[in-house]
Amino acid sequence: MVMFDYLIEHRDRVWELTVEHLQLTLLAIGFALPVAIVLALLIARFRPLNLPVLSTLGIIYTIPSLAAFAFLIPVVGIGRQPALIVLAAYAQLFLVRNIATGLRGVDPAVLEAARGMGMAPWQIALRVEFPLALPVIIAGIRIALVTTISLATIAAWINAGGLGALLFNGITRNNQSMIWAGTLAVTTLALLADQLMRLLERLTAVARARRAVG
Amino acid sequence: MSLAVEPGELVVLLGPSGCGKTTLLKMVNRLYEPTGGRILLDGQPVGEMSTTALRRGIGYVIQQTGLFPHMRVADNIAVVPKLLGWKREQISQRIDELLELVGLPPDEYRRRYPAQLSGGQQQRVGLARALAANPTTLLMDEPFGALDAITRSRLQQELREIHGRLGQTVLFVTHDIEEAVRLADRIVIMRAGRVVQYDEPLRIVMQPADEFVSELVGAGDVLRRLSLVPVSAAAEPLAGTLPDGPTIAESSNLRSALTLLLEERAERLTVVDAAGQPTGTLDLRAIETAGIVPVPEATDAARW
Numbered sequence: 001m002v003m004f005d006y007l008i009e010h011r012d013r014v015w016e017l018t019v020e021h022l023q024l025t026l027l028a029i030g031f032a033l034p035v036a037i038v039l040a041l042l043i044a045r046f047r048p049l050n051l052p053v054l055s056t057l058g059i060i061y062t063i064p065s066l067a068a069f070a071f072l073i074p075v076v077g078i079g080r081q082p083a084l085i086v087l088a089a090y091a092q093l094f095l096v097r098n099i100a101t102g103l104r105g106v107d108p109a110v111l112e113a114a115r116g117m118g119m120a121p122w123q124i125a126l127r128v129e130f131p132l133a134l135p136v137i138i139a140g141i142r143i144a145l146v147t148t149i150s151l152a153t154i155a156a157w158i159n160a161g162g163l164g165a166l167l168f169n170g171i172t173r174n175n176q177s178m179i180w181a182g183t184l185a186v187t188t189l190a191l192l193a194d195q196l197m198r199l200l201e202r203l204t205a206v207a208r209a210r211r212a213v214g
Numbered sequence: 215m216s217l218a219v220e221p222g223e224l225v226v227l228l229g230p231s232g233c234g235k236t237t238l239l240k241m242v243n244r245l246y247e248p249t250g251g252r253i254l255l256d257g258q259p260v261g262e263m264s265t266t267a268l269r270r271g272i273g274y275v276i277q278q279t280g281l282f283p284h285m286r287v288a289d290n291i292a293v294v295p296k297l298l299g300w301k302r303e304q305i306s307q308r309i310d311e312l313l314e315l316v317g318l319p320p321d322e323y324r325r326r327y328p329a330q331l332s333g334g335q336q337q338r339v340g341l342a343r344a345l346a347a348n349p350t351t352l353l354m355d356e357p358f359g360a361l362d363a364i365t366r367s368r369l370q371q372e373l374r375e376i377h378g379r380l381g382q383t384v385l386f387v388t389h390d391i392e393e394a395v396r397l398a399d400r401i402v403i404m405r406a407g408r409v410v411q412y413d414e415p416l417r418i419v420m421q422p423a424d425e426f427v428s429e430l431v432g433a434g435d436v437l438r439r440l441s442l443v444p445v446s447a448a449a450e451p452l453a454g455t456l457p458d459g460p461t462i463a464e465s466s467n468l469r470s471a472l473t474l475l476l477e478e479r480a481e482r483l484t485v486v487d488a489a490g491q492p493t494g495t496l497d498l499r500a501i502e503t504a505g506i507v508p509v510p511e512a513t514d515a516a517r518w
Contacts, residue, residue: 113280116243116353117294117343118269131284205284209327 006166006177007184014166018185021162024080024155025148025193028087029141036092040099050100057093065090065151069158083152083160090151091144098140102133134204142197149190153182163189215409217402221256221350224377224384226394228430229404235387238404239353242385243269255351270294273344273352273382277359279336281328287313287339288324294347312342315376334365341373345380352384358393370396391430395419395442403427416447420504440505441469448504449485449494457495461486464493468501475501 007014043050065086072082106129114124130137156164166182169175201207215238219225227235240246242253244265253260260268281290288309295305313320316338328336337357344352358366374397377384388394394401395415403411403418403426411423419442422428432439446464448471461484462471471483475498482497 107278107280107283109276109278109280110282111280112245113274113276114282116245116269116274116276116280118266118271118297119293120266123297128282132282209284209329212327213329 002177003180003184004177006175006181010181014163014181014185017161017163017165017182018189021149021152021164021186021189024083024087024152024160024162025145028084028148028152029091029144031084032088032091032095032144033141035088036095036099039092039096040103043096044100044103054093054097057096060089061093065154066157069154073158078158078160080160082158083155087148087151087155091148094140094144094147098143099133099137102136102140103129105136106132131205135201135206138197138201138204142194142201145193145197146190149186149193153186215407217409217412219383219385221383222381223399224374224386224397226386226388226398226401227404228388228391228394228401229410230389233404234407235389235402235404236355237407239355239385239387242351242353243272243274266297270297270347271349271351273346273349275337275340275344275352275354275357277356279328279340281336281339281343283328285327286324287318287326287328287331290328290339291343291346293343298347300347308346309342312345315345316342317372318342332365333361334369337361337369341376345376345382350382352382354384354386356387356389359388359390366393367396373397391432392441403430415442416444419443420447436505437469437472440472440501441467443468443504445471445485445496448500449496450500451494452492453495456492457482457484459483459495461490461492462496463488468504471496472498472501 039053043053068086068089069082072085076082076085110128110132111124114128119127152160152162153164153167156162156168163182163186166178166185170178170182227238229235237246241248242255242260244260247261255263255268255272282293285293288306291309291312292305295308300308309324310320313323318335318338323331323335323339328339331339340357344354358369361369370393386397395418398415400413401411401415401418402409403423405426411418411427413421413423418427419431419439422431431442444464445462445466445468448468449464459480459482460474460478462474464485464487474480474483482495484492485494485496487493
């Protein structure tokens, strides 16, 4: 069957590209996350920054990814580096929006109690704010992961590697089986990432407390 | 304003919304910083202490409880002891002690989450959490304001008992005069950022400092006012033979006494102490006398 031919015959190659794809995705999210946390803290604390920051990130997200990769070629060339920049930038929207929403959703009375009990600001952030916002933050990371996995296929166009290589090669060589292999692998990866993050959401303290209430 | 609270006193800050009672309370643990003046805690200006050290030494209870919803009851109570670096066994033992103190059996409640508790139980945990590290001072910001009447009066009674046993200095904010009278050693009546009267509950009720206070203690609402005056304040001493009327406790209030008089169609009540021993009598005339609100002589300001 054409759907699985390439996948079965070249499973080593597909596996290799899958690992590469995953690396690219995780690196991108890894770079994106610290930046997003800072931006989210900023807009959660200073309300006036909310609209400008989220609008800017929204506009970035609407730029066709192919164009974004193309624009970066004269600046940083081709390969992994420009791909990571673009992927990290695209992930910002979901990450920043969800982290900020999560932080803002924390009951002010809880924060006041935390301050009144003598917790230092970093202790409040670490033990109260982030744990309480965590389910929403993880949901943001989940969405960012899934979109980045799908977006990373385009990165193969500037030689960043990953499963997109199968798609682009399949198209130029008119090899249906190759395109199928890439598609199936990307979809599987995205679904697995989605499920894994949903599992993590269920493991948070907030989710545990919610289940206890039933 | 100038205000001195003695160690071990339960002082209630009472006044309408916006009078500054909560602001005053929050300046004690420096959630608000005063623009001028200073607050001394055991002789130490709070402005010169580190905010975290200061707050860890002061119990803090708020109306919405502010319990950490992602932590179990035990972990909520353990927060300040953990911040102070107590040992694990010591913390665990303290959690059990405190849950017993606030009437929640530890075995049943330690592992619950706040959302699994009723409003009254949540505030009990809030109180236990505030008491965790043996603070000498307790700040309570309308802690019982969101509770139903029955739960509220039960918690008020328990707070009195706990205070009697542990003897912290308590600052308690409320806008409910009945709550204030029931709880306070002394009441601070505030209005527009100023102290109008600072006195024992009975004195506030019997000798209001101005029209504002007299209105607050129920001028024009006799029943309300009667409910604020304890039986012991109006009872007449025993004379000669033991009266045979229905009995009422000294600690009860005149409103209950009046109700009893009317219900029983009695002429007089026998007042008894906590041990049930008769200590005096109470008739309609005595209730009437205490029920009249003394209107203070109007000051120029009050006369427009």
